Amino acid sequence: MDIFAAIFAGLGLFFVGVKLIGSNIKQLGGRRFRKVLARATANPFSAASLGMAAGALTQSTNAVTFISINAVAAGLVPLRRILPVIVWANVGTSLLVLLAALNIHLLVLMLLGFIGLLYYFEVDRSDRFRHVVAALLGVGLLFLGLDLIRTGAGSMREVEEIRAAIGYASGSFVLAFLAGLVVTLAAQSSATVTMVAVAMAEAGLFEFDMTMMIVYGAGVGSGLSVWLMAMNLAGASKQIAVLQTITKCTGALVLVPLFAVGQATDWPAIRMLLDMITPVAHEKIAWLYLIYQLVSALIMSLALGPVFRIVERLYPETLEESLAKPRFIHSGGEVEVETGLLLVEREQQRLAGYLCDAVDWLREDTAAQRAGMNPPRLLLQAVPAIGEEISRFLSDLIDTAPPREAMERLTAMRTGQDTLNEMAVEIAKLVDAFDGTASADALEPAYASMVESLHLVLMIMREELETRDAFQRESLLLMTADRSDMMDSMRRQLMRGDQSLSKGEQERLFAVTIAFEHSIWLIRRYVTLVGAG
Numbered sequence: 001m002d003i004f005a006a007i008f009a010g011l012g013l014f015f016v017g018v019k020l021i022g023s024n025i026k027q028l029g030g031r032r033f034r035k036v037l038a039r040a041t042a043n044p045f046s047a048a049s050l051g052m053a054a055g056a057l058t059q060s061t062n063a064v065t066f067i068s069i070n071a072v073a074a075g076l077v078p079l080r081r082i083l084p085v086i087v088w089a090n091v092g093t094s095l096l097v098l099l100a101a102l103n104i105h106l107l108v109l110m111l112l113g114f115i116g117l118l119y120y121f122e123v124d125r126s127d128r129f130r131h132v133v134a135a136l137l138g139v140g141l142l143f144l145g146l147d148l149i150r151t152g153a154g155s156m157r158e159v160e161e162i163r164a165a166i167g168y169a170s171g172s173f174v175l176a177f178l179a180g181l182v183v184t185l186a187a188q189s190s191a192t193v194t195m196v197a198v199a200m201a202e203a204g205l206f207e208f209d210m211t212m213m214i215v216y217g218a219g220v221g222s223g224l225s226v227w228l229m230a231m232n233l234a235g236a237s238k239q240i241a242v243l244q245t246i247t248k249c250t251g252a253l254v255l256v257p258l259f260a261v262g263q264a265t266d267w268p269a270i271r272m273l274l275d276m277i278t279p280v281a282h283e284k285i286a287w288l289y290l291i292y293q294l295v296s297a298l299i300m301s302l303a304l305g306p307v308f309r310i311v312e313r314l315y316p317e318t319l320e321e322s323l324a325k326p327r328f329i330h331s332g333g334e335v336e337v338e339t340g341l342l343l344v345e346r347e348q349q350r351l352a353g354y355l356c357d358a359v360d361w362l363r364e365d366t367a368a369q370r371a372g373m374n375p376p377r378l379l380l381q382a383v384p385a386i387g388e389e390i391s392r393f394l395s396d397l398i399d400t401a402p403p404r405e406a407m408e409r410l411t412a413m414r415t416g417q418d419t420l421n422e423m424a425v426e427i428a429k430l431v432d433a434f435d436g437t438a439s440a441d442a443l444e445p446a447y448a449s450m451v452e453s454l455h456l457v458l459m460i461m462r463e464e465l466e467t468r469d470a471f472q473r474e475s476l477l478l479m480t481a482d483r484s485d486m487m488d489s490m491r492r493q494l495m496r497g498d499q500s501l502s503k504g505e506q507e508r509l510f511a512v513t514i515a516f517e518h519s520i521w522l523i524r525r526y527v528t529l530v531g532a533g
Contacts, residue, residue: 007186010148017142020134041077044301047084054085055092063142064089065226065244069237079236083308086240087247087300093190094290108143115140173263176210177256180217181224190215190222190248194289211285212259212270216252219292223248235318239311243300246307251296320378323354324385329393337402337410340393344413347390348530349465351420354379356458358427362451376431383424387417416530423522429515430454433508450516461523473527480524 041047054064068082115137118124124133184193194215223245230241255270262268270291274284300307327350328343335343358376360366366373394414398407430451457479464472 006148010145013141013145013148017138017140017145020138020141041081041085044084047081048088048297048301051085051088052092055089061086061089061093061222061244061248062226062229065241066229069233069240072236072240079239080308082240083243083304084301086244087304088297090247090293091290091297094286094293105147108140108147111136111143112140173210173213173259176213177217177220180214180219181221182217184218184221185225185228190218190289193218193221194285208271208281208284209259209263212288213256215285215288215292216256216259219296220249220252235315235321238315239308242311242315243308246311247296247300249296250299251292254295254299255292319374320381323374323378323382326386326389329389335397337397337400337406340397341406341409341413344390344394345465345530347386348413348417348420349462351383351386352458352462352465354383355420355423355427356455356462358424358431359451359455359458362430363455364448377428380424380428380431384421387421390417412529416526419522419526419529423519423526426515426519426522427454429511430519433511433515447512450512454516454519457520457523461527464527476527477524480520480527482521 039046040050051064054067055061065086068086071077072079072082115133118129118133118136124130180193184190226241226248227245230238233241258269262271270288273291274287277287278284326347328346329340357374358379361373361376391414394410394417398410398414401407402410457476460472460476460479463469464476
């Protein structure tokens, strides 16, 4: 139980680490970090080098895979440019097997100690470094979890039941392959299983050919472990995980048939190659692991385009990802300030359309058409997601020290983006309070009237942003003038008009009217900031 508890705790720390990395890596999307990442993935060769380095440093393709998923989700690097990193990270993990003396445990402890010092000296409270420190903590916990898994897996060879199972499998290549696969699923590391197999071979538990099959099974098991850990993913994240699974299994698709041919013809090509590299048995296993990873990476690199297109068709982009993806601004390359302003205007026009469509969902007139409309909550969640990209893009433009007039426009648009984000919050409150379905509430006609009014104002705002029509802008400012006294009077009248309102209905009344009033005020604020262009 100690062994399996260590593996279970290791998995828990691994997931906590992945969560911490994912929640903080989005905040590391500044100009310098994006430039470094863009340069590192600029071409397949540099991206492959980055993947091998990441695999060697983390000693876990699972870690590299999920960090890459978070980087793509954060918009730090395009999906297609991260693919070589995923494929070649497997080769980097060979370092652990080739350098078996490497003490990962000590490195993990040193990393956690260093992170502890950062927290002790309150570096985590710095605006500049707090997300870096939190991301490092995630990396430290991730590594600690992997270390616990490896420690538990390494102790498996001392368990009598596992030794008996290995002894039973030693008489069958198929069972040896399955043993490598199953143990890797438990240990979450094909490199660890390979080292355990080396130790078993040195102890005389396995013949060399059986050990080869364990290594091949471990490769497939590692791919399946990525698949299982990504079961709840979808869209681009699922595509990355599936690609990694395919990559890990590709080596077995080539080397296992080659092994079978060698057994049938008494011409074992891989065994002969290993004999040429080294005469030492355990070194042969280490080199076999490297050959497996190289074969997988080379084949996948040659077939990456067609394979990924198939994966894209099988696991298409989700509606949530599509809605939350910027269409005009981008993180790579330099953009002139005037061009950048035009691109931001186009993005904010899209967001204004999202807000209008979200309110349109609540209208009684569209009840029969909702099956073909985007759900309001997805639209409203996409506004701050795209807003983060817009704010970073505007900050990058501000860092270029533009002329005064352009600086004022950039600042106004950044404040305007914050206003759009607030609108999404207020409209979300309306969605929560009034989902467009019929109810017995006596105030339902009043609610419907507010929804219609808000939808009309948002439609005019969207048209004004597209046409820059002065008459529309003046009309919009007139429509959104301060009506707080009128709203207070309306709330009192509605309360007096129906004394039978329950506490829940009273709370709903205040939630709807306040959200409506604040939304109208925010529309006026946004138009005042950026409506004039």
